[in-house]
Amino acid sequence: MLARLRWIPLVALPMAVWTLLGWLHAEPNPSDVVVLRTAAFIAGATAQPPQQTATAEPRTLPDDWRRTRRDAREGWYELSCTLARPAASDWGVYLPVVSMNAAAYLDEERVGDGGRFGDPVARNWTRPLLWTLAGERIAAGPHRLWIRVRADRRDAGLLGPVYVGPAATLGRLHARRHALKIEAVWIITLCLVIAGVFTAALFAVA
Numbered sequence: 001m002l003a004r005l006r007w008i009p010l011v012a013l014p015m016a017v018w019t020l021l022g023w024l025h026a027e028p029n030p031s032d033v034v035v036l037r038t039a040a041f042i043a044g045a046t047a048q049p050p051q052q053t054a055t056a057e058p059r060t061l062p063d064d065w066r067r068t069r070r071d072a073r074e075g076w077y078e079l080s081c082t083l084a085r086p087a088a089s090d091w092g093v094y095l096p097v098v099s100m101n102a103a104a105y106l107d108e109e110r111v112g113d114g115g116r117f118g119d120p121v122a123r124n125w126t127r128p129l130l131w132t133l134a135g136e137r138i139a140a141g142p143h144r145l146w147i148r149v150r151a152d153r154r155d156a157g158l159l160g161p162v163y164v165g166p167a168a169t170l171g172r173l174h175a176r177r178h179a180l181k182i183e184a185v186w187i188i189t190l191c192l193v194i195a196g197v198f199t200a201a202l203f204a205v206a
Contacts, residue, residue, distance in 0.1 A: 030173075033165030036145070037061045039077040043069060047117075049105050049146040050076055062097060065157035073154045074117075077147040081164055087135035092167040095129040096177050097160030098149060104131055105146040106138075117150050125158075130174040132167040 040056035041063065056078065057069075065072055093104045093111055101122040103113035112131030115122025145164065151157035163170055 030165070030169050033163050033169055033173075034081050034083075036079045036081060036162040036164065039063070039079045039147075039159075039162075041069070041075055041077055043072045043075040045074040045150075046076070049078075049108060049148075053078060061162065062158065062160040065151065066155050069157070070155040072151075072157060074148075074150040075157070077149065077159060077162075079145045079147065079162055080142060081145060082142045083138065083140050086140050087138035087166070089135045090132050090167040091135055091138050091165065092130055092132040092170040093145065094163035094165075094170040094174055095147070095160065096163070096173070097158060098129060099125040099156060099158035100152045101150050102129060102159070103148040105148075106133065107143055108146075109137075113148075117148075121150050121152050123152065128174050128177045130170055132170075 037060060039059050039061060040053065041059045042050050042053055042056050044050060059068065059077070061077075063077075069075070093106070095102055095104075098114070101114045101117060101124055103117070104111040111133055112129075114124045114127070114129045145162065147159060147162060149157050149159050163173065
């Protein structure tokens, strides 16, 4: 009986860790943030949002190009959102997941980008992107948001849900994901290195 009970922690611990990781990586959805999950995709390597959208394809975000557009390396997403009232403070655009690089335009005006679009393209596959803009530039009513995405090779592009809302709220979401995706990895790596050095020292002394 006791021998069987010893297997319980071996089964329960991975399940608990998996549940914890799922909770940590889940993106919260605050009430004051608009989450955009549908878009129109236009393939093409242009520096400005495309004027002709006749070839646009409807997409659901997250959009993995390995499944939906295997021949594309760069393209534009057109998204729409409507604000019931003017922004009372600075607003932002938050991309929790993108591969490899992205830029955002709101109503044809550039909001920001994640770095170099030429080869070698900036690599943001582990880094969430957040750009802010002054609240007085955001009027009530419909708005059109363009997201430019460029991959490092064909069929490797990816865009997750797009968040639009108060910069203060999005800043907290960005900081949380940045800590999970980047800072936590560095800490774990450092701990593994320290453990490796300690183990090697024990063998050397023995």
